[in-house]
Amino acid sequence: MIAFATLVFTSLLAMVNPLGALPIFVGLTGDYAPGHRRRTALRACLAAAAVLCVFALFGSVILRFFGITTHAFRIAGGILFFGIGWDMLQARRARSKTTPEEEVESAARDDVAVVPLGVPTLAGPGAITTVVALMDQAEGPAAVLSVYGAIGAVLLISLAVLMAAPALLRLLGQTGINVMTRIMGLLIMVVGVQFVLDGLATAVALMRS
Secondary structure (H helix, E strand, C coil): CHHHHHHHHHHHHHHHCHHHHHHHHHHHHCCCCHHHHHHHHHHHHHHHHHHHHHHHHHHHHHHHHCCCCHHHHHHHHHHHHHHHHHHHHCCCCCCCCCCHHHHHHHHCCCCCHHHHHHHHHHCCHHHHHHHHHHHHHCCCHHHHHHHHHHHHHHHHHHHHHHHCHHHHHHHHHHHHHHHHHHHHHHHHHHHHHHHHHHHHHHHHHHHHC
C-alpha cells in the first residue's frame, strides 16, 4: 500500500511538474497585481484538480465505452510518458502540454487560469493518463483514496510553487529549473517503460490463456 501510494504521488508530481510551469505562469501573469496572480494560481490548480478527479472517477468507464483494454491503454500511456520524459530530459517543454502558438494566443486572453494554466499546463494528457492508469491498478478503497490524495497533494504543491513563482525564478534561475525538469523527465521515462512492460505482460498472459 505504501509502495503504491508512493508510486502514485511521485509519478503524478513528475508528470504535472509545477516547476516546469513556472516560466509559462510568470509569462502570462507578469503584469498582474500580486492578488490577481494568487487568485489565478488558485483557480488554475482547482481546475486541474477537477479535471484529474473527473478522469480518475470516470476513466475506466471512458475506456470501456470506446472498447479500449487497460493493457492497451498502459502501453499507449507508457509511450506517451517516454516521449514527454525525453523532451523534459533535454529541458524542452513537452509539446503535448502547450505549443508556442497556444501560449501566444493565451497571452491575449483576459483569463488564463483555466486554459492554458489549469489545462493543459498542469493537467495535461500525461497527468490524465497517469491518473487513469493508476486508478485502474488501485485495488481496494485505500488504494483508490491514495490516488485522490495524491491529486490533492500534488496540486497543493503546485499552488505553493505558483504562489511563490517570482521568488522561485529568481532563486533557481533557468538553469536550476532545467536541472529539475531533467530529473523529472528521467523519472517519467522510467515510469513510461514500466507501464509498457506491465501492459505487454498482461497482453502476453491473455494470449496464452
